[in-house]
Amino acid sequence: MTQIQSVEPSIGSPPLPPATSPEAKAPAEARSLLATAWMRIRRSKIALLSLCVVVAILLFAILAPVLSAMSGNDPYTSNTSPEVLDDFQTPGLPLPGYMYPSAQHWLGVEPGLGRDLFARLAYGGQVSLTIALLSTVVSVVLGTVLGAAAGYFGGKTDAIISRIMDLFLAFPHLLLVLSLTPILQSRLRDTPLGEGSFLPMASLVIILGFFGWAYLARIVRGQVLSLREREFVEAARSFGASHLSILFRQIIPNVMGVVLVYATMLIPTNISAEAALSFLGVGVKDPTPSWGQMLNAAQSGNWYLSDPWFLAVPGVMLIVTVLAFNLLGDAVRDALDPKASRH
Amino acid sequence: MMTFILRRTGSLVLLLAAVSFITFTLFQLGPSDPAAAACGQECTPERVAEARVALGMDQPFLVQYADYIRGLFSSRMIGAPGAQTLCEWPCLGKSFQTNENVADIIGRSLPYTFSMAIGALVLWTISGVGLGLLAALRKGSPVDKFIVGAASVGVSLPIPVTGLFLLLLFVNQLHLLPFTTNEINSPFGPQGPGAWVANYLLPWIALAVLFSASYIRVTRTNMIETFGEDFIRTARAKGLAPRTVTFKHGVRAGITPVVTMLGMDIGLLLGGAVLTEQIFSVPGLGFTAVHAAISGDLPVTMAITMLAAFFVIVANVVVDLAYAAIDPRVRLQ
Numbered sequence: 001m002t003q004i005q006s007v008e009p010s011i012g013s014p015p016l017p018p019a020t021s022p023e024a025k026a027p028a029e030a031r032s033l034l035a036t037a038w039m040r041i042r043r044s045k046i047a048l049l050s051l052c053v054v055v056a057i058l059l060f061a062i063l064a065p066v067l068s069a070m071s072g073n074d075p076y077t078s079n080t081s082p083e084v085l086d087d088f089q090t091p092g093l094p095l096p097g098y099m100y101p102s103a104q105h106w107l108g109v110e111p112g113l114g115r116d117l118f119a120r121l122a123y124g125g126q127v128s129l130t131i132a133l134l135s136t137v138v139s140v141v142l143g144t145v146l147g148a149a150a151g152y153f154g155g156k157t158d159a160i161i162s163r164i165m166d167l168f169l170a171f172p173h174l175l176l177v178l179s180l181t182p183i184l185q186s187r188l189r190d191t192p193l194g195e196g197s198f199l200p201m202a203s204l205v206i207i208l209g210f211f212g213w214a215y216l217a218r219i220v221r222g223q224v225l226s227l228r229e230r231e232f233v234e235a236a237r238s239f240g241a242s243h244l245s246i247l248f249r250q251i252i253p254n255v256m257g258v259v260l261v262y263a264t265m266l267i268p269t270n271i272s273a274e275a276a277l278s279f280l281g282v283g284v285k286d287p288t289p290s291w292g293q294m295l296n297a298a299q300s301g302n303w304y305l306s307d308p309w310f311l312a313v314p315g316v317m318l319i320v321t322v323l324a325f326n327l328l329g330d331a332v333r334d335a336l337d338p339k340a341s342r343h
Numbered sequence: 344m345m346t347f348i349l350r351r352t353g354s355l356v357l358l359l360a361a362v363s364f365i366t367f368t369l370f371q372l373g374p375s376d377p378a379a380a381a382c383g384q385e386c387t388p389e390r391v392a393e394a395r396v397a398l399g400m401d402q403p404f405l406v407q408y409a410d411y412i413r414g415l416f417s418s419r420m421i422g423a424p425g426a427q428t429l430c431e432w433p434c435l436g437k438s439f440q441t442n443e444n445v446a447d448i449i450g451r452s453l454p455y456t457f458s459m460a461i462g463a464l465v466l467w468t469i470s471g472v473g474l475g476l477l478a479a480l481r482k483g484s485p486v487d488k489f490i491v492g493a494a495s496v497g498v499s500l501p502i503p504v505t506g507l508f509l510l511l512l513f514v515n516q517l518h519l520l521p522f523t524t525n526e527i528n529s530p531f532g533p534q535g536p537g538a539w540v541a542n543y544l545l546p547w548i549a550l551a552v553l554f555s556a557s558y559i560r561v562t563r564t565n566m567i568e569t570f571g572e573d574f575i576r577t578a579r580a581k582g583l584a585p586r587t588v589t590f591k592h593g594v595r596a597g598i599t600p601v602v603t604m605l606g607m608d609i610g611l612l613l614g615g616a617v618l619t620e621q622i623f624s625v626p627g628l629g630f631t632a633v634h635a636a637i638s639g640d641l642p643v644t645m646a647i648t649m650l651a652a653f654f655v656i657v658a659n660v661v662v663d664l665a666y667a668a669i670d671p672r673v674r675l676q
Contacts, residue, residue, distance in 0.1 A: 179644035323499035
């Protein structure tokens with residue numbers, strides 16, 4: 001604890017220059033949002049722990065090529081030799097020395113195909129987290145811009161955007177996403193996005209991003225409704241600033257706190273959604289690994305009943321990741337949005 | 344009250360119309376060629392052209408939509424001129440795969456989805472509201488902290504992982520419960536209510552673990568807020584028994600957000616618990632939708648999506664009406 005605190009000044013904001021001009025003021029405020037969040041997160045052990053876990057998981061995924069090279073394996077090579085997979089008792093089941101962690105295969109091998117589970121988990125993390133993060137970015141951009149526009153312009157713009165939000169919130173997401181993903185994939189197949197293993201990732205990012213913005217937009221709209229009456233907006237208007245400039249320079253920077261909170265909460269939702277869709281067989285497909293695809297592989301052919309470890313590897317990884325992101329999201333919310341705190 | 348109901352019903356009809364139109368547009372204009380999808384993998388260009396006529400896709404888009412909606416109110420003829428077959432009311436089109444009436448497929452799936460929904464609902468409402476209330480009453484105690492911690496873990500458990508784990512543990516290892524079977528879809532069947540419960544217990548638990556976690560959070564937050572309000576202090580000051588204050592005054596006022604959630608979740612669940620049905624092989628709406636989506640059976644996925652959205656919207660209106668009945672502070676003008 002004390003060590004972390006002594007390191008803090010270099011991580012947190014350096015002493016700010018005295019705010020003499022309006023230009024110097026803007027970056028100071030932008031920094032203070034993250035600095036405030038960090039200051040409060042630092043105080044909670046659970047928040048710090050979840051932050052560390054999140055960073056570790058991100059590193060694990062980013063370093064997938066390095067880590068699997070260190071273990072001497074890759075996610076696609078099958079090792080079906082009789083020393084690894086059983087030929088007699090339960091055909092395809094890894095022999096005891098290869099089912100569980102060993103020096104050669106750090107997390108054992110898959111039954112049936114005999115691919116290295118550690119390499120697939122790491123590379124699968126890249127795929128799952130990329131989809132979750134990119135789709136969150138799409139939702140956040142759409143939600144912020146549309147929500148802010150609805151709240152700021154009011155009138156007809158607001159009425160139209162709000163009705164669209166209602167419609168998006170009424171649709172059962174999983175069902176719609178599930179049935180539209182194959183359709184979108186057939187549309188994308190002949191475009192530059194439709195190349196090989198890239199296609200399922202691109203379609204999941206588009207679909208999850210497109211169906212995730214409405215809730216955030218509603219929250220942003222509510223915030224902007226009160227912001228637009230504030231003096232600094234009035235001042236900007238009296239200086240002759242255009243609507244777009246007010247929207248992007250005055251309004252949106254002021255809702256970034258709320259946006260950050262909901263973005264952190266959207267990430268675990270999207271991780272679960274990718275897992276769900278790939279598990280159902282409409283998302284990432286074999287041979288490309290993702291955590292959802294690995295769950296799918298564990299269920300197909302009921303492998304998980306004879307080799308529970310095969311289910312445990314992606315399952316535990318998924319639970320730990322979603323839990324860490326959820327707890328971090330709670331912490332960011334408590335730090336930035338004290339009104340919404342859980343007492 | 345009457346005007347309120349009329350106004351809500353009016354907007355309900357509008358919203359349902361919008362949802363049906365959007366779903367229809369997405370599914371008809373979405374795929375590059377629905378006729379090719381209907382025709383199958385090995386299909387000559389001539390057969391695709393025939394399929395297009397048979398599906399009415401040579402017609403203008405709005406005519407197709409009007410035809411579809413007409414089927415909701417009366418039987419209609421479907422197929423290419425000369426080779427038309429009767430699609431009985433309520434007509435939601437015919438399956439590309441089996442040529443069966445989509446309405447029949449849905450009717451067959453519904454009892455399974457109802458069976459899934461009702462038990463899970465009872466389980467998670469009792470556990471979620473009960474534990475949330477307990478945590479609120481013991482705010483700050485170890486009991487509270489434990490419940491809040493468990494809820495945080497609960498919302499982070501993905502259904503595929505919990506579902507497969509439950510099957511592995513209780514069915515495969517401990518042999519306490521049977522694998523789910525298609526033969527039971529009602530407590531009143533020949534096997535009796537006991538077999539029904541045994542058949543659906545694991546799916547109920549898998550759903551309840553996830554859902555009750557968020558009910559715990561919402562109940563706890565709202566009850567703590569309500570217990571801090573003036574009318575509770577007044578009730579206490581009047582010398583009412585703590586039990587009366589908690590349940591008659593506190594819970595009635597603090598439970599409304601939970602009713603909102605409940606209404607929305609019932610609506611959502613009636614549209615099919617996609618993942619849970621898939622894991623436990625329960626052939627309800629969600630299971631049917633997954634298989635139709637994978638095999639490109641557009642009429643089936645479209646009808647189920649529409650139906651599910653209808654359930655959510657209707658649930659929304661019911662929730663609004665229920666508010667007035669539960670919370671004495673809400674008065675409809």
